[in-house]
Amino acid sequence: DNYPPLAELLDELQNMRDIDARISKERALSAA
Structure with missing residues (x-):
């Protein structure tokens, strides 16, 4: 098996x- x-x-x-996390942060910023 391969x-x-x-790790x-x-x-x-x-x-x-x-x-x-980055996408969520950008969404929050653009929604604000």
Whole structure:
């Protein structure tokens, strides 16, 4: 089986959270 290492998956998850947070912040700023 050829799964990516767990560290890589956690890295991806962190990236997605960072992007999500940035989008939320921009939405809040443009809504204000």
